[in-house]
Amino acid sequence: xxxxxxxxxxxxxxxxxxxxxxxxxxxxxxxxxSGLPVTQPVSNPSFAKGADISWLTQMEASGYKFYNSxxxxxxxxxxxxxLGINSIRLRVWVxxxxxxxxxxxxxxxxxxxxxxxMRILLDFHYSDTWADPGxxxxxxxxxxxxxxxxxxxxxxxxxxxxxxxxxxxxxxxxVQIGNETNDGMxxxxxxxxxxxxxxxxxxxxxxxxxxxxxxxIKVIVHLSNGYDNSLFxxxxxxxxxxxxxxxxxxxxxxPSAANxxxxxxxxxANMNDMIARYNKQVMVCEVGMPADDPSTCxxxxxxxxxxxxxxxNNNGLGVFYWEPExxxxxxYGLGAFDNTGKPTIAMNAFAN
Amino acid sequence: xxxxxxxxxxxxxxxACKKDEQQAVLKQGTFLTTASSGLTASSTxxxxxxxNAANKQALTFTWPAVNFNTQVAVxxxxxxxxxxxxxxxxxxxTLVNGLSTSYTVADFDALLATLRLTPGVAGQVQARVKAxxxxxxxxxxxxxxxxxxxxxxxxxxxxxxxxxxxxxxxxDFLSPTWTPINQPGWILASVNFDNNYEGYIxxxxxxxxxxxxxxxxxxxxxxxxxxxxxxxxxxxxxNLYFGGAAYCRVSADVKGLSISYTPTSWGLSGDxxxxxxxxxxxxFNPTTNQWTATGISLTAGTNFKFLGDPNWNSxxxxxxxxxxxxxxxxxVVANTGTFTVTLDLSGGAxxxxxxxx
Numbered sequence: 017x018x019x020x021x022x023x024x025x026x027x028x029x030x031x032x033x034x035x036x037x038x039x040x041x042x043x044x045x046x047x048x049x050s051g052l053p054v055t056q057p058v059s060n061p062s063f064a065k066g067a068d069i070s071w072l073t074q075m076e077a078s079g080y081k082f083y084n085s086x087x088x089x090x091x092x093x094x095x096x097x098x099l100g101i102n103s104i105r106l107r108v109w110v111x112x113x114x115x116x117x118x119x120x121x122x123x124x125x126x127x128x129x130x131x132x133x134m135r136i137l138l139d140f141h142y143s144d145t146w147a148d149p150g151x152x153x154x155x156x157x158x159x160x161x162x163x164x165x166x167x168x169x170x171x172x173x174x175x176x177x178x179x180x181x182x183x184x185x186x187x188x189x190x191v192q193i194g195n196e197t198n199d200g201m202x203x204x205x206x207x208x209x210x211x212x213x214x215x216x217x218x219x220x221x222x223x224x225x226x227x228x229x230x231x232x233i234k235v236i237v238h239l240s241n242g243y244d245n246s247l248f249x250x251x252x253x254x255x256x257x258x259x260x261x262x263x264x265x266x267x268x269x270x271p272s273a274a275n276x277x278x279x280x281x282x283x284x285a286n287m288n289d290m291i292a293r294y295n296k297q298v299m300v301c302e303v304g305m306p307a308d309d310p311s312t313c314x315x316x317x318x319x320x321x322x323x324x325x326x327x328x329n330n331n332g333l334g335v336f337y338w339e340p341e342x343x344x345x346x347x348y349g350l351g352a353f354d355n356t357g358k359p360t361i362a363m364n365a366f367a368n
Numbered sequence: 369x370x371x372x373x374x375x376x377x378x379x380x381x382x383x384a385c386k387k388d389e390q391q392a393v394l395k396q397g398t399f400l401t402t403a404s405s406g407l408t409a410s411s412t413x414x415x416x417x418x419x420n421a422a423n424k425q426a427l428t429f430t431w432p433a434v435n436f437n438t439q440v441a442v443x444x445x446x447x448x449x450x451x452x453x454x455x456x457x458x459x460x461x462t463l464v465n466g467l468s469t470s471y472t473v474a475d476f477d478a479l480l481a482t483l484r485l486t487p488g489v490a491g492q493v494q495a496r497v498k499a500x501x502x503x504x505x506x507x508x509x510x511x512x513x514x515x516x517x518x519x520x521x522x523x524x525x526x527x528x529x530x531x532x533x534x535x536x537x538x539x540d541f542l543s544p545t546w547t548p549i550n551q552p553g554w555i556l557a558s559v560n561f562d563n564n565y566e567g568y569i570x571x572x573x574x575x576x577x578x579x580x581x582x583x584x585x586x587x588x589x590x591x592x593x594x595x596x597x598x599x600x601x602x603x604x605x606x607n608l609y610f611g612g613a614a615y616c617r618v619s620a621d622v623k624g625l626s627i628s629y630t631p632t633s634w635g636l637s638g639d640x641x642x643x644x645x646x647x648x649x650x651x652f653n654p655t656t657n658q659w660t661a662t663g664i665s666l667t668a669g670t671n672f673k674f675l676g677d678p679n680w681n682s683x684x685x686x687x688x689x690x691x692x693x694x695x696x697x698x699x700v701v702a703n704t705g706t707f708t709v710t711l712d713l714s715g716g717a718x719x720x721x722x723x724x725x
């Protein structure tokens with residue numbers, strides 16, 4: 017053939033061979049010959065694979081160490097990163113007895129996470145202790161305030177914490193106004209079933225504070241029981257009709273070995289309904305399953321992550337595991353580390 | 369204009385050029401600057417606003433290439449630091465490609481916050497670019513680091529005003545009497561949003577009666593005399609009392625129902641007066657509620673603090689962010705000259721400030 021064509025062909029062959037090789041590798045990756053669940057290849061690099069590690073500093077102060085699968089001790093946040101975690105969630109308490117999860121403790125953890133390039137989800141409980149669907153106690157110092165003062169305090173306090181973080185070089189990607197606020201927060205003034213208007217006002221004050229610091233920070237309203245579409249419709253219909261502002265609908269999901277498949281399906285349906293109904297994005301802010309059944313937990317996580325990734329237009333923003341590093345700690349059994357301080361195979365779900 | 373190669377291509381070209389090695393001589397680089405084309409900033413005076421800050425451009429820095437006399441990858445590092453800091457601890461951005469970098473308003477404001485500029489106040493920062501040839505082998509480059517000209521910017525970060533929970537003073541020594549008002553000199557504040565409030569009150573008389581009100585009216589909780597001079601009651605009719613004329617730091621705990629008073633009298637102490645405890649008292653103005661000292665000669669780079677008593681039990685310096693801090697670090701004088709120095713402790717804790725003008 018003509019010399020030019022020969023040169024062309026000679027140049028083409030290595031390219032073609034490389035293409036074949038790459039193609040073989042790619043298709044080779046998709047085979048799961050051993051039958052283990054495999055998370056789909058990354059198509060959205062901004063998908064949040066998260067861990068709530070709020071207990072970390074308290075565990076470190078008690079002498080706990082964390083090890084990779086090879087048994088080498090590592091900084092816990094670095095270990096999380098090596099497992100595929102790219103985002104860190106941190107709870108914020110107002111005036112906790114003992115000090116854990118107060119401003120200074122949160123800043124210390126946030127700075128460490130930021131230095132490793134992690135994105136941060138800040139979770140305001142607006143309480144001195146745990147806030148959840150059954151507990152939304154006002155910080156003790158706020159108990160005597162009238163509603164107007166309480167509302168201003170939500171704004172000022174949120175602004176104050178975020179400004180302190182900002183001057184320490186940390187701007188979170190997401191901020192939760194309230195934690196598992198199935199019936200509002202800062203009871204009784206902010207109890208949604210008594211006054212959805214009050215809860216909407218408090219949420220909006222938190223929202224304004226967040227946007228005053230940096231309007232790229234996204235605001236989350238977070239409820240538990242992500243499988244419960246009617247709860248979510250009740251809450252967000254109410255917030256919407258009372259003029260509240262928020263960006264993302266957050267969910268918790270804590271299934272059992274018997275029901276994780278149906279919970280995940282219901283959660284996906286709920287996510288899609290939230291997006292269609294309110295035009296907001298969704299995030300799974302908290303999950304957990306028993307640490308002593310890591311294989312089931314891995315299946316649950318892989319399926320939930322795939323389902324969240326499957327939400328159209330990348331509107332399923334991510335999945336956060338709650339305190340995976342908690343092992344032999346305060347009787348908490350839903351972490352994802354074994355008794356020797358190493359991650360279980362459940363954490364493999366975050367690898368891709 | 370020579371193109372700047374990225375590191376990968378540079379590595380390839382270095383290996384490819386091995387046979388030419390004896391001809392490629394790395395010379396001391398110089399920025400290809402002329403009077404009109406050094407490091408520039410698209411704007412040198414900026415007043416930042418938080419509205420839509422994440423989507424608005426604040427400014428762009430542009431600089432010319434550096435000629436190291438051979439084709440190597442040049443690493444450019446933009447450094448920004450506060451004026452007079454001489455780039456001792458700059459914020460840096462490193463690029464191996466391109467001759468410019470831009471900031472959104474949000475990002476630039478965050479950068480200024482880490483440089484401890486005071487929000488709402490015009491401050492000055494400096495920027496320069498350094499150029500290095502970083503050998504891919506890790507061996508120290510034979511070419512020295514080259515620095516561009518320095519650009520000075522006057523910038524005002526957004527003012528984040530945090531309104532802390534407050535107690536308001538209603539007193540027989542304030543006018544109008546027995547009326548709690550939200551104004552400087554009449555305020556204690558809780559910087560941790562907890563039960564502890566602090567502020568400064570000027571007690572002018574031999575006997576001073578007052579109450580602390582949770583709202584600027586009588587409709588909230590009004591703390592008065594408890595069972596002693598250092599206790600309070602939310603329900604009693606008796607007044608809180610301080611016997612004596614003094615400017616006091618007042619701390620109140622509304623849960624523990626305790627109150628404490630620390631008399632202070634403010635002055636300046638620093639290198640300029642040999643750290644004297646008596647040479648430069650400040651004068652309190654009960655109308656402005658500020659302490660001032662005029663005609664103070666200061667030299668840039670020297671240190672001073674605000675002294676509240678001869679034993680240094682009460683003093684203000686600054687924290688790492690440059691804000692007034694109790695028992696804080698020395699305040700470093702920014703400029704040489706003769707100044708009026710003002711200390712304002714009238715706005716409640718979290719809102720104390722000073723100025724040197």
